[in-house]
Amino acid sequence: xxxxxxxxxxxxxxxxxxxxxxxxxxxxxxxxxxxxxxxxxxxxxxxxxxxxxxxxxxxxxxxxxxxxxxxxxxxxxxxxxxxxxxxxxxxxxxxxxxxxxxxxxxxxxxxxxxxxxxxxxxxxxxxxxxxxxxxxxxxxxxxxxxxxxxxxxxxxxxxxxxxxxxxxxxxxxxxxxxxxxxxxxxxxxxxxxxxxxx
Amino acid sequence: xxxxxxxxxxxxxxxxxxxxxxxxxxxxxxxxxxxxxxxxxxxxxxxxxxxxxxxxxxxxxxxxxxxxxxxxxxxxxxxxxxxxxxxxxxxxxxxxxxxxxxxxxxxxxxxxxxxxxxxxxxxxxxxxxxxxxxxxxxxxxxxxxxxxxxxxxxxxxxxxxxxxxxxxxxxxxxxxxxxxxxxxxxxxxxxxxxxxxxxxxxxxxxxxxxxxxxxxxxxxxxxxxxxxxxxxxxxxxxxxxxxxxxxxxxxxxxxxxxxxxxxxxxxxxxxxxxxxxxxxxxxxxxxxxxxxxxxxxxxxxxxxxxxxxxxxxxxxxxxxxxxxxxxxxxxxxxxxxxxxxxxxxxxxxxxxxxxxxxxxx
Ligand SMILES: [Zn+2]
Numbered sequence: 340x341x342x343x344x345x346x347x348x349x350x351x352x353x354x355x356x357x358x359x360x361x362x363x364x365x366x367x368x369x370x371x372x373x374x375x376x377x378x379x380x381x382x383x384x385x386x387x388x389x390x391x392x393x394x395x396x397x398x399x400x401x402x403x404x405x406x407x408x409x410x411x412x413x414x415x416x417x418x419x420x421x422x423x424x425x426x427x428x429x430x431x432x433x434x435x436x437x438x439x440x441x442x443x444x445x446x447x448x449x450x451x452x453x454x455x456x457x458x459x460x461x462x463x464x465x466x467x468x469x470x471x472x473x474x475x476x477x478x479x480x481x482x483x484x485x486x487x488x489x490x491x492x493x494x495x496x497x498x499x500x501x502x503x504x505x506x507x508x509x510x511x512x513x514x515x516x517x518x519x520x521x522x523x524x525x526x527x528x529x530x531x532x533x534x535x536x537x
Numbered sequence: 538x539x540x541x542x543x544x545x546x547x548x549x550x551x552x553x554x555x556x557x558x559x560x561x562x563x564x565x566x567x568x569x570x571x572x573x574x575x576x577x578x579x580x581x582x583x584x585x586x587x588x589x590x591x592x593x594x595x596x597x598x599x600x601x602x603x604x605x606x607x608x609x610x611x612x613x614x615x616x617x618x619x620x621x622x623x624x625x626x627x628x629x630x631x632x633x634x635x636x637x638x639x640x641x642x643x644x645x646x647x648x649x650x651x652x653x654x655x656x657x658x659x660x661x662x663x664x665x666x667x668x669x670x671x672x673x674x675x676x677x678x679x680x681x682x683x684x685x686x687x688x689x690x691x692x693x694x695x696x697x698x699x700x701x702x703x704x705x706x707x708x709x710x711x712x713x714x715x716x717x718x719x720x721x722x723x724x725x726x727x728x729x730x731x732x733x734x735x736x737x738x739x740x741x742x743x744x745x746x747x748x749x750x751x752x753x754x755x756x757x758x759x760x761x762x763x764x765x766x767x768x769x770x771x772x773x774x775x776x777x778x779x780x781x782x783x784x785x786x787x788x789x790x791x792x793x794x795x796x797x798x799x800x801x802x803x804x805x806x807x808x809x810x811x812x813x814x815x816x817x818x819x820x821x822x823x824x825x826x827x828x829x830x831x832x833x834x835x836x837x838x839x840x841x842x843x844x845x846x847x848x849x850x851x852x853x854x855x856x857x858x859x860x861x862x863x864x865x866x867x868x869x870x871x872x873x874x875x876x877x878x879x880x881x882x883x884x885x886x887x888x889x890x891x892x893x894x895x896x897x898x
Contacts (some may be wrong), residue, residue: 448711450700457710484693486720492714 344370345513398460400425404467406438415439417474419467421493423447423481431479436527439477442467447480447489456492468498475504477533494536503525507536538649538836539866540580541618544608547599547762548625549575549839550890557894559883561866566874567887573870576892578839579607580868583649585679586630586642587621590657592671595627603627611649621649629829643682650679650830650838654845662806666796673797676826677733680833687725693806694718695788703786709779716775719791720768725732726792727766733896734759734797736832740825741818743805745801747860748817762794816849820857827862844867 340348344366353363369377393399394406397419401407408414418439422428428441444459467473478493480486490507497503508529540558545551550572565573574590577599581589588597598605599830608622624631632639639645660668678685698715701708738757745755763774771791775782778790799806799818806818830838840861849857858879861867869875875882884895 382588405603448697448714450697450704450711455708484715487712487718488697488711489695491717492710495710495713520723 346421349472378386393443393445393460395440396463398425398445398463399428399441416472418477419464419473420477420479421464422479423486427479431526431530434523434526434530436523436530439475444480444489447485448492449485459489459498463536465496468501468503471501473503475506476537477530478505478507479530482485490536505536506533508533538614538839539612540609540839541612542608542610543576543580545576545579546605546606546608547602547606548579548597548605549599550576551579551892552599554890556885556891556892558866561864562880562882562896563866563868563885564882565868565870565885565887565892566872566873567870568872571887572890572892573887574843575890576887577653577843577868577870580609580839581653581841582623582625582652583609583621583671584651585646585675586632587675587679589653589655589675592743594625594630595678597625597778598627603735608820613648616648622725641682643685646682646685647680647834648836650827650834651841652823652827652830652838653843654820654823654843655843656845656848657825659815661819661822662799662810662815666794669796669865670793673730673734673795676737676829677729680830681729684729687722687729691719691722691792694722695791695793696769699787702788703780703784705786708783711777712779719775720771723771723792724766726766727761727764727795729794730792731759731766737822737825737829741799741821741827744821744824744860745817746826748821748856749814755806755821756800756803757822758798758800759799760796762790762792802847813850813853817853820845820849820853824860827865831862837865840865842867844870844872847871847873 345346347370348359348362351357351365352359356360357365369380370501379452390402391400392402394401394409395404396409397406399406399408401409403410409416415438419442420428420431420437420439420443421444422431423446425443428443431437431441442460442464444461446454446459446460448454448456476493476497478490480489494505497505539561541557542557544553544555546553547654554576556576565576567573578588578590582597591597603626604624606622607625608620610618610620620633620635622633624633632642632645634645661672665826674684674688678688693872698712698719701711701715734757736761741757742755749755763771765771774790775788778788782788799822801810801814801818804810806815810818827838827840830836845857855878869882870887874884886893886895
């Protein structure tokens with residue numbers, strides 16, 4: 340292998356889910372077997388890096404200041420479903436059961452892993468709450484220790500003056516599991532069966 | 538239940554062994570360090586995929602191996618003939634029950650009870666509270682998947698709270714968030730420890746009477762850090778302890794600080810018991826554990842007696858064998874063959890991880 344090839348392989352190996360072997364296979368594929376794909380991939384990466392960012396309002400992926408869901412007038416902004424990661428939002432959207440808006444925390448509290456409130460997308464949520472536009476908060480975080488603790492933390496941090504209804508989905512979710520690994524039917528019943536939380 | 542075959546592969550010093558058992562009494566004889574205890578450890582592993590000797594799976598693997606395996610065919614009062622295979626990898630385990638992979642340990646627990654009688658058991662009386670807590674958790678979790686889940690939740694939330702305490706600063710709101718996860722798990726642990734120790738304690742007191750001819754009463758007394766299985770009371774206690782915990786950088790109250798005392802004639806056997814009394818107390822505790830497993834699972838546990846014959850005086854030894862359930866299968870080890878008065882055994886000679894059945898007389 341050449342030095343440039345090895346450098347590419349090293350970079351690929353840093354990506355989540357890729358080991359040494361799969362990094363090597365991808366590098367060979369792009370450079371030797373299907374070099375035509377390479378140009379398309381590089382320009383797609385560059386374009387995405389230029390235009391994709393976090394939605395200012397909810398933390399979802401966006402190409403403008405706000406994401407497609409936040410820009411959609413038909414979505415109910417008074418209901419906010421709080422999720423850990425963007426793929427959780429995608430899974431809930433796929434279930435087709437939900438017409439409210441979202442808030443993506445980009446993680447959950449875990450002091451062991453050095454994740455505190457400052458590492459989460461909380462300031463934007465506080466701003467939405469302070470603006471008084473939120474009537475219901477649906478906590479769709481995983482039902483493991485860190486997900487539960489994050490739910491408790493969010494509930495404690497609510498502005499006391501406002502009556503925000505807080506609900507928790509979790510019924511039907513596998514214990515210790517998250518939104519991402521549940522199928523659409525389970526997610527729909529989990530949303531329908533959400534219970535009030537405090 | 539009764540083990541009919543037991544197979545070990547790359548388990549500690551045993552490269553491969555397949556043992557066939559005909560009856561209910563098997564005796565493994567050999568010098569120390571040859572692999573007798575390893576065999577009992579493997580049999581005990583069937584109960585909860587936990588070793589009675591170590592919490593480190595990696596130490597179960599034979600040198601230079603990445604996987605160890607324990608497999609058995611057993612007769613089971615509820616399940617009929619059943620095959621169980623456990624593969625132990627460096628950082629994970631695989632459980633198989635009749636060729637079906639078991640994905641949740643909680644679903645597996647409570648079916649295959651075994652109880653170990655070991656010379657190390659004396660530490661349950663003499664040693665630090667951590668050893669008694671480990672025994673208590675292993676015993677209760679072995680029969681009860683929801684105890685295991687509560688324990689895992691509690692342990693994880695406690696580790697998160699302790700990480701916050703080490704970080705320090707203005708973390709009160711985060712501490713409270715994790716305390717709210719700790720509280721329901723703690724309530725479950727305390728409630729189940731109260732009821733479990735009550736049953737096991739009653740069995741221990743009765744067993745001690747039989748072992749010692751009723752000369753003196755013995756008792757097991759739960760010594761919880763906090764006795765009330767009540768969420769609000771626990772939350773108040775953790776909240777009140779935050780300043781101290783922050784200064785000491787760890788959580789100083791909760792069921793992770795629980796203990797229990799073993800008493801003879803009202804006094805702690807740890808401080809006041811003779812060696813003979815201490816040995817009788819732990820034997821009675823193990824017998825009570827076996828009776829509790831039987832009651833909980835509906836299955837008679839397999840008894841694993843690791844050199845307990847050698848250490849008891851002849852009188853206690855006879856009473857011990859008279860006390861155990863005669864229907865139970867017993868796998869026993871020793872450096873010498875058992876006395877003829879203990880009946881007939883299937884004998885296996887153990888040498889350097891190899892097990893040779895002795896032709897029956
Ligand atoms: Zn948005």
